Amino acid sequence: MENEFRQTSEHPVCAEHTDLRRIRTNPDFWYPVAWSRELRREKAIDVRFAGRHIVVVRPKSGEPYALDGLCPHRQVLLGKGDVHGDAISCIAHGLRYDRDGQCVSSDVSAEAQCLHLTTWACREKGGLIFVFMGEQSLADKIPLPDFPRVKDRRYRTRRFGQVVNCHYSFMHENLMDMNHQVLHSRLVGKMKPRFLGMDHGDGFVEARYTFVRTGGKQPLSEALIYGQRRRDGRDFAYRDVMTIRTQYPYQTLRIETQGIEEPVMELWISYVPQDRDELTNRVFGLLSIKRLKVPFLLDLAWPILVAFTERVFFEDREIVELEQAAWKDLGGDHNQEVFPVINQLRDLLRRCGQRPDGVGKAAS
Amino acid sequence: MENEFRQTSEHPVCAEHTDLRRIRTNPDFWYPVAWSRELRREKAIDVRFAGRHIVVVRPKSGEPYALDGLCPHRQVLLGKGDVHGDAISCIAHGLRYDRDGQCVSSDVSAEAQCLHLTTWACREKGGLIFVFMGEQSLADKIPLPDFPRVKDRRYRTRRFGQVVNCHYSFMHENLMDMNHQVLHSRLVGKMKPRFLGMDHGDGFVEARYTFVRTGGKQPLSEALIYGQRRRDGRDFAYRDVMTIRTQYPYQTLRIETQGIEEPVMELWISYVPQDRDELTNRVFGLLSIKRLKVPFLLDLAWPILVAFTERVFFEDREIVELEQAAWKDLGGDHNQEVFPVINQLRDLLRRCGQRPDGVGKAAS
Amino acid sequence: MENEFRQTSEHPVCAEHTDLRRIRTNPDFWYPVAWSRELRREKAIDVRFAGRHIVVVRPKSGEPYALDGLCPHRQVLLGKGDVHGDAISCIAHGLRYDRDGQCVSSDVSAEAQCLHLTTWACREKGGLIFVFMGEQSLADKIPLPDFPRVKDRRYRTRRFGQVVNCHYSFMHENLMDMNHQVLHSRLVGKMKPRFLGMDHGDGFVEARYTFVRTGGKQPLSEALIYGQRRRDGRDFAYRDVMTIRTQYPYQTLRIETQGIEEPVMELWISYVPQDRDELTNRVFGLLSIKRLKVPFLLDLAWPILVAFTERVFFEDREIVELEQAAWKDLGGDHNQEVFPVINQLRDLLRRCGQRPDGVGKAAS
Missing domain, CATH: 3.90.380.10 (Naphthalene 1,2-dioxygenase Alpha Subunit; Chain A, domain 1)
Structure with missing residues (x-):
């Protein structure tokens, strides 16, 4: 008798189906990533979606926005950074990014203007902050959930x-x-x-x-x-x-x-x-x-x-x-x-x- | 000089032998899996043998018995379940299994009667509960250890x-x-x-x-x-x-x-x-x-x-x-x-x- | 859109370079492995260099020395052992090794004299104990650092x-x-x-x-x-x-x-x-x-x-x-x-x- 329980299972997983527990979340929907109360004015928060770090920023004025959560310079978590006005700055070198993901710290280094972060559609509703992680051109066409x-x-x-x-x-x-x-x-x-x-x-x-x-x-x-x-x-x-x-x-x-x-x-x-x-x-x-x-x-x-x-x-x-x-x-x-x-x-x-x-x- | 210590070891493992630490326990013997005092009347216990979960049940009357330890329905640990009379029931949906491993909960769902658990030979001696995890037809021929x-x-x-x-x-x-x-x-x-x-x-x-x-x-x-x-x-x-x-x-x-x-x-x-x-x-x-x-x-x-x-x-x-x-x-x-x-x-x-x-x- | 963030990264790692974080330390230099104060007279200490265990021994008299950190008999950590005079003895069977790495316990077993440990060049300077883990013939040619x-x-x-x-x-x-x-x-x-x-x-x-x-x-x-x-x-x-x-x-x-x-x-x-x-x-x-x-x-x-x-x-x-x-x-x-x-x-x-x-x- 073998100890290879996996192979000798009496109920083999059906070959024609992908294992349900390996099916990934379809990103072409709006997903909540934080409660509104978790994100104060002029603060940022690090959230995750399927392994990806996202930083959600509530600027001094206006709606929250979402960017890739790692600074492109040295991959430090932006969620640890400070928010000044509209921009989020990295804790390590102070590199600042605006809501379009553009680095606006050319004073620190001329090369810094090449740095750019992916932006993600972001909405707030019913005390929840939602992001849209799929094809960004679809974001406006896909409705937020209703409650x-x-x-x-x-x-x-x-x-x-x-x-x-x-x-x-x-x-x-x-x-x-x-x-x-x-x-x-x-x-x-x-x-x-x-x-x-x-x-x-x-x-x-x-x-x-x-x-x-x-x-x-x-x-x-x-x-x-x-x-x-x-x-x-x-x-x-x-x-x-x-x-x-x-x-x-x-x-x-x-x-x-x-x-x-x-x-x-x-x-x-x-x-x-x-x-x-x-x-x-x-x-x-x-x-x-x-x-x-x-x-x-x-x-x-x-x-x-x-x-x-x-x-x-x-x-x-x-x-x-x-x-x-x-x-x-x-x-x-x-x-x-x-x-x-x-x-x-x-x-x-x-x-x-x-x-x-x-x-x-x-x-x- | 390389850092690949494994390869450059001065005493390479002899190639003609399987590494002793990879040799698996021969299952064609009786192995203790629990102390008798761990398993009270009308209780069940989850034990392991080489990675496999086994549930050992002491029914209301009679000798203890052993079944595969995961409910075939949704793989919930049966050791968490309750014993009623002769049967062990799963904590999740209450599906009951008798000492032959047969699901006896057709009241919950008609499909439940297709569910069946592998049974394992089980004996009690000297304050120990033994199971036989090898070829089941050998169980009666292989003696329990003597002390x-x-x-x-x-x-x-x-x-x-x-x-x-x-x-x-x-x-x-x-x-x-x-x-x-x-x-x-x-x-x-x-x-x-x-x-x-x-x-x-x-x-x-x-x-x-x-x-x-x-x-x-x-x-x-x-x-x-x-x-x-x-x-x-x-x-x-x-x-x-x-x-x-x-x-x-x-x-x-x-x-x-x-x-x-x-x-x-x-x-x-x-x-x-x-x-x-x-x-x-x-x-x-x-x-x-x-x-x-x-x-x-x-x-x-x-x-x-x-x-x-x-x-x-x-x-x-x-x-x-x-x-x-x-x-x-x-x-x-x-x-x-x-x-x-x-x-x-x-x-x-x-x-x-x-x-x-x-x-x-x-x-x- | 795929969730395979690694592949779709906007800034792929340049293929012609080995990833800097995979570059190994060049062993052909002297590296500190312990503070002098950590190693008392007639004591041994287990240290590591790139995954390798090293035992550093300060004998009853003379300079400290360094050997491979695992007993060749059964791979027990020598850093747990005792130092008697010049020799380090393994905690498990008491097998003793001198500063040349030779087992000197033929009283325990005749076969023990075949046991031998790799030696590593070892120096002490400025309150630090250094080892040389590279090509040993270079050790004398490579200077210790200066402070x-x-x-x-x-x-x-x-x-x-x-x-x-x-x-x-x-x-x-x-x-x-x-x-x-x-x-x-x-x-x-x-x-x-x-x-x-x-x-x-x-x-x-x-x-x-x-x-x-x-x-x-x-x-x-x-x-x-x-x-x-x-x-x-x-x-x-x-x-x-x-x-x-x-x-x-x-x-x-x-x-x-x-x-x-x-x-x-x-x-x-x-x-x-x-x-x-x-x-x-x-x-x-x-x-x-x-x-x-x-x-x-x-x-x-x-x-x-x-x-x-x-x-x-x-x-x-x-x-x-x-x-x-x-x-x-x-x-x-x-x-x-x-x-x-x-x-x-x-x-x-x-x-x-x-x-x-x-x-x-x-x-x-």
């Missing part, structure tokens, strides 16, 4: 996120796969999901679920979202519908209650690759919850909700990082998916992303 | 072990090579080993030594093992015989005193590869010491003995880890052995183990 | 250094490039360098600068070096000349004040590669400062000077380590040098060092 609840006073929005050590595809799968409620049973009690159906098209996959409580008490945080404490699970089983949608490259989750026009909860989330191999991602999430009839009740209960969502997020993170670790250990993807909607989602991510060799679209 | 002193009331047994960062071959060599007493001179005083002879055959190498004290005081812990405090080294020099035997893949060390029929000490030890490259191993050791004539004296003195053996183990571990580090640094084995018995042992380990390419036995 | 101020009572010398995580070439560039004063502006105020000229020849490049203060107060530590507090920058602008010279493989920095014959400050510095890839180096620096007219004033102020130089060193280290990190990240050197003297220095380091393949001189 109407963020500005709606009838909702309160929580901004959350952190770096998770896995490929972004695990994140999409995890959120869309509501069959993993067992994972959160200590937090939410026993919930049985019922799959209501799915929908898919050119750039999206959508799954709809409802739930029935089969045991355990409804947690307070859940009651807060639904606006009422429900005493008997059976009574209103299947009254709520949860819709999860990956509209490439973003993901949303919406909970609607029968008889109420607007969702009681809406989540918008984006996963931004950090390293070159895209095996870590930074999460930017906007979780909007509808305010209750009693004024300020949601605000009072806010800390409970924050703690609840943090714990759910923590449990999910453990799982996706275990999945990623097993992928590395086994040398590839051995997923044997049992939920058809997840296979649809996997096809979507493969189709919309880029093959690792960068030759073309992943599935073309 | 009769563990159940013998005239002996007390200490169970010890930890993960050591080196290939298992360094462990075998270190124990059989009693010429390294200088290493432990701060603990045991100056002891001069005298090599009495060796024996070797199909699956074993055995070395016999005796010792004479050339300086330093006999430590209390040593006196406890021998059952008496000896005042004059010369007087009883060469009265004790230490026999170290590698009976592949296990190792034993026995101390006999002239005129006493049974050994005063007997050690059984096994080194189980943890990572895929087998450059770390987990030690499982059973050290049986004969009780003294005064009842409970050995029990009273036990903490001293434990501390003594821990310190000897600590010093040995430092050396084998330095040897392993140098092997990595130099890119291969540069051993120039000066003790013939160690060369016999090295041949045995090469012969009985597996070549890294897995094509056949290492020496065939 | 006359170290023994001159009119100067006080500070010995400093630590391991810095970068290729030694970054260190040379950083010290010679006085245009990076902006980096230290919090420590030294605003200083504008004026380049006075350079000189270069067979094994050296030399740059001369003067400075004028354009803002900020002169720090006390600087006043101590110059021997007076200067109240008006303009008044004596361009009176001091700083000369930085790389005389391969060492570097010096000298500050002279107009009208004073001897330098007010002289620095000698050497960067010794630690790992095989030479991406870390250990700094050995001797900073000699001329004593002031008031006796003991310099000694009183010494702690201030120490703190000042430590902080400058700390800031420099951050930059060179960022440069090294970017080199790894980008997969090569993307430097676009804007200061001609630095390009001269880079050519010198490439010419005097060794190509990574070791076939010949880097630039031949």
Whole structure:
């Protein structure tokens, strides 16, 4: 018997597909790279996209801008530099660059005027700073994502996120796969999901679920979202519908209650690759919850909700990082998916992303 | 002069041999993977063998069993899961597997019944849980190792072990090579080993030594093992015989005193590869010491003995880890052995183990 | 658009040059490997040169000597061993080696007399222990470096250094490039360098600068070096000349004040590669400062000077380590040098060092 587990795996990875965990993020979309509150006036911040350093600068006046994050002179991180007026200066020699990426420090050295930095389209919306890392001529044609609840006073929005050590595809799968409620049973009690159906098209996959409580008490945080404490699970089983949608490259989750026009909860989330191999991602999430009839009740209960969502997020993170670790250990993807909607989602991510060799679209 | 130290080494590795540190453990034997006390009733534990995750489950009733350690659905570690009755369930989606490795969660998804886990033969003996990772049809024909002193009331047994960062071959060599007493001179005083002879055959190498004290005081812990405090080294020099035997893949060390029929000490030890490259191993050791004539004296003195053996183990571990580090640094084995018995042992380990390419036995 | 940043870089590395950060240190020079104070009588120390372990031994009497740092028997670090008289003994089996590298432990095993260690030329000077790692027949012909101020009572010398995580070439560039004063502006105020000229020849490049203060107060530590507090920058602008010279493989920095014959400050510095890839180096620096007219004033102020130089060193280290990190990240050197003297220095380091393949001189 051989110890070469990789070759003798009982479930070889299908040869005709590129391994999903090697599919790269399609850069022809707007991606969040920082929260607005992270970048003060006349400051700069270093962010990463798929291994590339980007410096985002908020000048003394006007909109933020984004440049390549390494000084072309000696490759020192520009995010460490100072902002004076409109220009960012490198910490090492003080070489200054304007928002067009042009070095404007001919006083330091005549040769410095040859130095130039790549510029990247940059926008700010809803408390997030976005960059466009793809073909720059497309930037104006591709719309920024929309999250109407963020500005709606009838909702309160929580901004959350952190770096998770896995490929972004695990994140999409995890959120869309509501069959993993067992994972959160200590937090939410026993919930049985019922799959209501799915929908898919050119750039999206959508799954709809409802739930029935089969045991355990409804947690307070859940009651807060639904606006009422429900005493008997059976009574209103299947009254709520949860819709999860990956509209490439973003993901949303919406909970609607029968008889109420607007969702009681809406989540918008984006996963931004950090390293070159895209095996870590930074999460930017906007979780909007509808305010209750009693004024300020949601605000009072806010800390409970924050703690609840943090714990759910923590449990999910453990799982996706275990999945990623097993992928590395086994040398590839051995997923044997049992939920058809997840296979649809996997096809979507493969189709919309880029093959690792960068030759073309992943599935073309 | 070049800096390419690897190539210009004065002692090139012999080309006709596979590097001993690349020889893999032969899986057609029973290997301990956990202590019985680590695995409670209705619990599961994740263990490793040469890079492979194994989940060992102790069901509600009956013997423990072993399965591949990653859920076939999404490769989540099953050792994190819960045991209900006879079945282990995955933490992520609650998919349950019985002791035959069959998924029994068709309620979660119809496709789940296609999921199946490899099973591994598993036995429990002497406070250890063993698995058989080789050709499964051989499992019943290959006997479990024997350690009769563990159940013998005239002996007390200490169970010890930890993960050591080196290939298992360094462990075998270190124990059989009693010429390294200088290493432990701060603990045991100056002891001069005298090599009495060796024996070797199909699956074993055995070395016999005796010792004479050339300086330093006999430590209390040593006196406890021998059952008496000896005042004059010369007087009883060469009265004790230490026999170290590698009976592949296990190792034993026995101390006999002239005129006493049974050994005063007997050690059984096994080194189980943890990572895929087998450059770390987990030690499982059973050290049986004969009780003294005064009842409970050995029990009273036990903490001293434990501390003594821990310190000897600590010093040995430092050396084998330095040897392993140098092997990595130099890119291969540069051993120039000066003790013939160690060369016999090295041949045995090469012969009985597996070549890294897995094509056949290492020496065939 | 592709994510393959390495290939699509706008500034490809010139193909006809070997990447400067891959050029190896030329071993045909004397390199410091330890401070004399680190090595007491009858002790040994493990040091590294370009990935090779060296043990330096100070015997009971006579000069220190250097041998390969791994015992040929089982490759255990000899630096862990004990020194008895003239010989170093290995911690594991007590095998002893004399200053010629010959094993003198035939009592342990007859085969031990075949064991032999490579010897390396070794000298001690000015509180430093040097080894010669190149062609040994050259050792006597190549002079040790000279640092006359170290023994001159009119100067006080500070010995400093630590391991810095970068290729030694970054260190040379950083010290010679006085245009990076902006980096230290919090420590030294605003200083504008004026380049006075350079000189270069067979094994050296030399740059001369003067400075004028354009803002900020002169720090006390600087006043101590110059021997007076200067109240008006303009008044004596361009009176001091700083000369930085790389005389391969060492570097010096000298500050002279107009009208004073001897330098007010002289620095000698050497960067010794630690790992095989030479991406870390250990700094050995001797900073000699001329004593002031008031006796003991310099000694009183010494702690201030120490703190000042430590902080400058700390800031420099951050930059060179960022440069090294970017080199790894980008997969090569993307430097676009804007200061001609630095390009001269880079050519010198490439010419005097060794190509990574070791076939010949880097630039031949």
